Amino acid sequence: MPRDASTDKPLVELVNVAKIYPPDIVALEDVSLRIYKGEIFFLTGMSGAGKTTLIKLICRLETPTRGLIEVAGRDLSRISPAGIQRMRQKIGIAYQDFRLLEKQTVLQNIAMAMEVTYASTKAIHARVDELLALLNLSDKRDKLTGELSRGEQQRVALARAAANGPSLLLADEPTGNLDPAATELVINLFRHLNEKNGSTIVVATHDKSIYAETEHRVMDLRKGHLSAHPNRAPRQIELFEA
Template identity: 60%
Template sequence: MQENTMEKPTFTFQPTPEDISTQTGAVMVELVKVTKIYPPDVVALRNVSFTARRGEIIFLTGASGAGKSTLLKLLCRQERPTKGLIEINGTDINKLKSAATQRLRQNIGVAYQDFRLLPRQSVYQNIAMAMEVQFKSVKEIRQRVTELLDKLSLIEKRNKPAGKLSRGEQQRVVIARAVANAPPLLLADEPTGNLDSNTTLLVMGLFHELNESGSAIIIATHDKSIYEGSNHRQFELHQGEITQIT
C-alpha cells in the first residue's frame, strides 16, 4: 500500500475563513424547495429540501427515475433547478459565473453512473486528468494516482485504455477520478452498481477514508448492502419527492 497522500479537503471556490470552511458539522449543502422540470412537463424533482453537513455521508435511495441522479446533477451544476435554492458552502450556485463554476466543480468529486471516461486514454490518464485540470504537480499526480490504483486493485491496468476495461473496472476508475483531489464534497451515482461484494468493500473503504478527513459524501444507490445498518442519514426519493428520512 502507498502512503496516504490525501489532505484535509477545503472549499476554495468561495473565499471563506479557514476555521469555518473546515469545521466539521458546518452546513455544506443546502437545498430549499428545489424543483426540476424537464421540458415539456416531466417533473424530476418537486420541492426537495435538505441539508448536508461537512463530514456527513448521505444515502439517496429510491426506484429508478425517482430523481436521484437529477439531484446530483443539480448539485454539481450540470443542470439548473426550475425553482428553489441550492447553496454550497453558503453560496447560491445558480448565481455563479463561469470562472466560479469551474472552481466549484474542482471542489466536487463526481462518480457518474454512466462513467464519462475517455475510452482511448489509459486508466492512469483518466484519473490524472482530474488533478491536471487543477494544475497539480506531476509528482503529486503520480503519487496520488498510483496510491488510488493500488487501493482499488487497478495497478496492473494502469496503462490499459479505459474503453477496454470491464464495467466493474471502469466504475472503479470513475471512483478513483472522483476522489483523486480529495474533494470537500463527493457525489456518487450508483457507485457500486457494477461491483462485486469485495470490490464494494474497497470502494466504501475509500469513501469512509475521505469522509473521515472531513468530506461530505452524497451517494445515490439501489444497493442496500452499503447503507443498511449504517448510522448515516438516508433520504428516500419517490417520484421526485423526499418521502422518508431515516
C-alpha cells in the same frame, strides 16, 4: 467524521426545489434538504425517482425550475460561470455512465482530473497509485479504460472523482456493476476520503448493501418527493431535517 448539526452550516442546502424537464416531466417536487460538512449521506429511490437529477443540481449540471440551492453558503443561481468552474474543482463527480476517455489509459484518465491542481507529475503518479491500490486496480494502471470490464471502469471513475481529495464527492450509483468484494473496496474508499480529507460524500444508490450496515443518514426519493428512509429511526429525521 463527527459533526454537530446545531452549530454547523450546511455544505449543501436545497430549499423547496423543483425540477421539471420539458415539456412536463416532474423529476423533483418541493425538495428541501441539508447536507452537512463531513457527512456521508445516502440518497435512495427507484429508477426514475430523481436521484441523478438531484446530484446534477448540486453541481449545477442542471438548474432548478424553482427553489434555492446553496453550496458552501453560496446561491448557485448567482455564481458566474467562472465561479462554477472554480467550485467544481472542489467537487468530485462519479457519473452513473462513468464518462471515461476510453482511448486513454487508467493513469491518463485520473491524472487529467488532477492537472487543474498543478501538482507535479511525481505527486500525480503517487496519488494515482494510492487510489488504484485502494480499489484493487494497480495492475490496470497502464491499460486503456475502453478495454476494462464495467466493474473496473466504475472503480476508475471513482478514483478519478476522488483524485483531488474533493471537499464534496457526488457518487451516482457507484456500485451498480460491482460484486460484494469490490463494493467493500468502494465503501472503504468513501471512509478513507471522509476520515483523511474530511470529504463530504453524497451517494445515490439502489444498493442496500452499501448503507445497510452504516449509521449514516439515508433519505428516500419517491416520484420526486424526499423523505426519511423507512428503515431509519425518527430521531435521525428530527436531528437533521429542519
